[in-house]
Amino acid sequence: MRILPLLFLLLTSPVLAAEAIVKDGDTIQIGNVAYNLAGVDAPEIDQPCVDEHADNWACGVEARDRLVKLVGKRDVRCEELGEDKAEKGRRAALCTIAGEAISLNQAVIQSGFGVSVEAPAKAKFQADETVAKDKRQGLWRGCFVAPADFRSKSADSALLGGSCAPDKEKALRAALFPVDLPRPDGCNIRAKQVRRAKLTGNVGVYLIPQCQNYATQPKPDRWFCSEDDARAAGYRKALNCQASSSRK
Structure with a gap:
């Protein structure tokens, strides 16, 4: 009868890994498990944005690279918060790096390379998003659509960021939802x-x-x-x- 409490502890305890693989701007793989950062939705690896100079910008690639830098080669601990609602077979988690005062989730939102989405109370970062938006950090310095809108190809979705000129809306939407979507390196x-x-x-x-x-x-x-x-x-x-x- 003592096996069940032990099994429950193993299933609900944070996972510690010597090495984490960053898959995209909000997904980390530890061993055979892919964790999505709860409360965060970062651009997809193939998602395009427009920067503050009105130039095309591979923001999804940069979001991934920013998370790679945040993690470095340090140990990552992820606390599971349940099944991720947006992606099949992935777990939502609050992930931290040893010695850091804030979670990776919060750090991504503060950097401006992710938007805040619905999550458990411990993974709510709306206030951090507001600060990043006001400071035009990361994505907010240019023009983009929410990752969920990019995934669903909602071409009439809201334009976000500080560089979405109203008189350039048609050109911006064409850049954010291109007919010929650029292929990221290594993604075939x-x-x-x-x-x-x-x-x-x-x-x-x-x-x-x-x-x-x-x-x-x-x-x-x-x-x-x-x-x-x-x-x-x-x-x-x-x-x-x-x-x-x-x-x-």
Whole structure:
């Protein structure tokens, strides 16, 4: 009978890792578990933004690189807060680095490279977002859309940031939702939103280079760096793909 309390303790205790792998601006993988920073939604790795000079900006790549710098090679401890609501198979967590006074979650919001989203009380960062917005930190210095709006391709969504000139709205939306979405380095998985995929609870389908029609598929709606990332975002592998392994 003592096994159950011990098992509960193991499942609910923070996880300590000597090395954490940063997957994107708000996702850290420790061992075989991918943790999304609770209360934070950072740009997707393939998400474009516009900077303060009205130039195209790979903000999703920079958000990932900023989190890499925040983590460095230090130990990361993540406290699980339940299943992540936005991405399949991932856990929401409050993550900290040894010796730091604030969590990684809060640090990302303070840097301006993530927006605050609904989360448990210990992972609410609206006040930090307001400060970052007022100081035009990170994303807030340019023009962008909320990551959730980018994922859903809501082209009429609110424009955020201090450089969203009203008279340039059409050009800004074209840059934030480009017809030909740039491919981030190392991310060669093509994904397309497909209405019929929603019947099985998916957003769309993805293709890896080994798929028969990979080269002829229409311009992708999303780019992913691994099949795990594509599945977490709600995409399934196209049925005509050959069985193969992908880079995790």
